[in-house]
Amino acid sequence: MASKSYRIGYNFQRRVVNHLKKLGFNCIVQPKSAFPDILAWRPFINENGEALALNVQENLDGRISYKTILPFYVSFIECKVNKYLSKKEKDAAKLILKEGRCNVFLVAHRKNRKLLFQEIKLDNEKIIATNVDKPTPSYIG
Numbered sequence: 001m002a003s004k005s006y007r008i009g010y011n012f013q014r015r016v017v018n019h020l021k022k023l024g025f026n027c028i029v030q031p032k033s034a035f036p037d038i039l040a041w042r043p044f045i046n047e048n049g050e051a052l053a054l055n056v057q058e059n060l061d062g063r064i065s066y067k068t069i070l071p072f073y074v075s076f077i078e079c080k081v082n083k084y085l086s087k088k089e090k091d092a093a094k095l096i097l098k099e100g101r102c103n104v105f106l107v108a109h110r111k112n113r114k115l116l117f118q119e120i121k122l123d124n125e126k127i128i129a130t131n132v133d134k135p136t137p138s139y140i141g
Contacts, residue, residue, distance in 0.1 A: 013037055013079045016108040019115055025075070035092050036078040036105070043070045076102045083109030083118060090127050097122040106132065 017027045017038060025040040043051040054069045076096060078089065085093065085107060093105055097120070105120040107129065117132040 012081055012108075012110065015115060016077060016079050020075075020077070035089060036076040036096075038077040038079065038108075040075045040077060041072045044073050074102045075104050075106060077106045077108050077117075079108045081110060083107055083116075085120075085127075093120050094122060094125070094127055 013029065017029060020027050020038070020040045023042075025042045028039045030037060030039065045051055051070060054071060056067050056069055058065045058067065078085065078093070096102060097105055107118040107120060109116055109118065118129045119132050121128045121130065
């Protein structure tokens with residue numbers, strides 16, 4: 001039988017995934033040992049709610065090939081019931097942000113059973129956490 005703390009963490013993680021899916025994100029939950037917990041993405045959309053598509057043209061051996069590319073908004077989310085990252089997790093988040101592997105890095109946490117988010121940013125090699133009123137939208141324009 002699973003421990004009570006594991007069940008609480010799993011249920012909280014599942015709640016975060018359901019919340020993100022309602023916002024139109026596709027989600028992958030990583031194994032327990034991987035950081036961050038959730039990788040979420042969806043195409044950039046315009047103010048009308050339509051996915052943006054980039055039409056590009058390639059020249060292949062004198063032939064022109066047309067392709068449509070969908071740019072994606074990528075979020076990495078770490079689920080923490082108490083909202084605090086460990087030193088090891090902060091270092092890993094710093095590396096992810098330095099390498100530009102995501103558009104936004106969020107820490108999902110709860111307060112009085114309410115789901116909240118903190119955005120983790122990098123400022124001169126320092127990690128800064130700011131509260132997010134709502135998950136950052138993936139809108140352009």
